[in-house]
Amino acid sequence: MANPRFDLGADAQSVAGETSGEGVGEDELGDTSSESSAEDTTAQPETDSTASDDECPPGELACDGSCVPAGTQDHCEGCEPCDGLCVDGTCHPEQAHLVFVTSVEVSGNFQGIQGGDEFCAIAAGLGDGLPEGPWLAWLGDGRVSTADAFGPGSVFVRVDGVVIAEGLEDLLDGELDAPINLTEAGHPLPGSLCDQKVWTGLTPEGDVVQYDCQGWTTGGAQGTVGSAHATDAQWAEATSCGLHDCHASAALYCIHAG
Numbered sequence: 582m583a584n585p586r587f588d589l590g591a592d593a594q595s596v597a598g599e600t601s602g603e604g605v606g607e608d609e610l611g612d613t614s615s616e617s618s619a620e621d622t623t624a625q626p627e628t629d630s631t632a633s634d635d636e637c638p639p640g641e642l643a644c645d646g647s648c649v650p651a652g653t654q655d656h657c658e659g660c661e662p663c664d665g666l667c668v669d670g671t672c673h674p675e676q677a678h679l680v681f682v683t684s685v686e687v688s689g690n691f692q693g694i695q696g697g698d699e700f701c702a703i704a705a706g707l708g709d710g711l712p713e714g715p716w717l718a719w720l721g722d723g724r725v726s727t728a729d730a731f732g733p734g735s736v737f738v739r740v741d742g743v744v745i746a747e748g749l750e751d752l753l754d755g756e757l758d759a760p761i762n763l764t765e766a767g768h769p770l771p772g773s774l775c776d777q778k779v780w781t782g783l784t785p786e787g788d789v790v791q792y793d794c795q796g797w798t799t800g801g802a803q804g805t806v807g808s809a810h811a812t813d814a815q816w817a818e819a820t821s822c823g824l825h826d827c828h829a830s831a832a833l834y835c836i837h838a839g
Contacts (some may be wrong), residue, residue, distance in 0.1 A: 606692035646726060670742070677736040679711065680745055681839040682779060682809045684764035686701035689780060689794030689804045689827030694720050694727070697780070701835035708740065708765035712839055719817075719834035721782040721789035722796040728753060728787030730838060737836065740767050755785040755814040762809045762833055770809050770832075777809040778831040785814040792824050807834070 628727045637648035644660035657667035683704045691697055698720030705711045719727050728749070737745040737752055746752035762770050762777070770777045781804050782793035793806040803824040807817040808831065815821060825831055 595700075612745070617792045623831055636758050673830050675754060676704075677738050678731065678739055680761055681705075681708070681711075681740050681763055681765045682761050682777070683768075683832045684766065684768065684837060686830035687780075688800055688830050689797060689802070689825070690800045693797050693799055694718065694722050694725060697833055700833060704765045704835060705837070709767060711765060712738065712837060715838045716835050718837045719781060719783070719836060720793075720797065721787075722793050723789050723791070724783070724796075726783060726787050726789050727836070728783070733837075739763050740765065754786065757812045757816055760810055760812050761816065765835070774808045774815065775819065778806040778819065778825055779809050779834055780825075780831045781805055781807045781817050781834070783817050785817040787817075790818070794827035800806050802827045804831075805825060806831050809834075 583610075637643050639828065640651055641648040642660070643649075647653070649660075651670065655662050657670065657672040668786075683700070683706075685704065687700055692778055697720050698716060701716040701718045704716045705714070705716050717727050717730055721727070729748050733749050735749050735752075736747055739745055739759060739761065740763055745759055745761060747758070751758075756833045761779075780797070782790055782797070784790060790805045792798070792803050792805045794802050797804075804827050806819055806822060806825045807818040808815050808822060808834050811819065
């Protein structure tokens with residue numbers, strides 16, 4: 582291939598004219614051809630097809646040379662999978678349970694604790710990537726307490742990854758690490774202490790109480806409520822707000838039991 586900077590035929594004729602008939606030796610032409618060949622041959626840079634974090638789009642990271650979604654169960658805190666519960670890029674222990682308060686309220690007649698569980702499952706289905714059931718409503722009906730469904734090593738985590746309690750004992754000691762004021766979609770509930778009432782039928786210690794809308798089966802009685810904005814004992818039993826008429830509506834606390 583001709584080198585645009587060195588036309589071998591034209592330069593050979595020019596040299597011949599300038600030397601008044603002196604020939605150009607084969608060795609010179611051979612050397613020139615070698616130069617041309619060397620100049621034509623350029624090394625191609627090697628390319629690296631593996632991705633780096635800087636090349637991945639927002640929300641992804643580079644693992645094994647490929648961009649993958651970050652903060653997932655498979656790639657929670659970096660490229661390693663989470664053996665427990667991954668929430669917002671934090672890997673929580675295996676016994677971690679997601680917690681939210683329902684954005685939709687319901688009257689006190691929701692057909693017992695099982696009806697509350699079903700209401701929580703429906704609400705969770707409206708959330709942003711929440712796991713499938715079972716979901717349990719935090720309730721007591723005079724005989725049964727949802728607190729009995731969880732072991733001592735359970736960790737309770739809000740849907741944004743904030744830890745509510747570092748164990749069942751911590752949950753039932755009358756003080757939460759943070760309020761359960763985020764809905765299934767992760768939205769904070771507005772209002773003040775008594776604006777966001779939540780049916781519970783339980784004391785802060787997880788014990789059943791007298792007022793529970795007759796086992797959550799009637800609208801003609803009264804029920805115990807907590808406040809989604811409280812971190813003290815009133816999160817479960819909002820004595821400042823009084824009892825709640827069962828024909829009125831309130832939210833439910835929902836906990837993933839999977």
